[in-house]
Amino acid sequence: MKNKLLAFGIGGTLLAALCCFTPLLPIVLTALGLTGLLGVLYNDAVLLPILAGFLILTGYAIWQRRKQ
Numbered sequence: 001m002k003n004k005l006l007a008f009g010i011g012g013t014l015l016a017a018l019c020c021f022t023p024l025l026p027i028v029l030t031a032l033g034l035t036g037l038l039g040v041l042y043n044d045a046v047l048l049p050i051l052a053g054f055l056i057l058t059g060y061a062i063w064q065r066r067k068q
Helices: 002-021 024-032 035-041 044-067
Strands: none
Touching (some): 024 035
């Protein structure tokens, strides 16, 4: 369970960081035909809290792993 939590946290952190700091999200949404969602999702008020949440999740998984 803890390995899955750590993998999910790291994967989410990497994906959120790529979407925050590169134009990956607009490219992917355009390729999928979902450009109408760009105004909602490609916003720092949405992406930065998601990134922070995944960073907290990763830190929690590492803390649980060290606790054992």
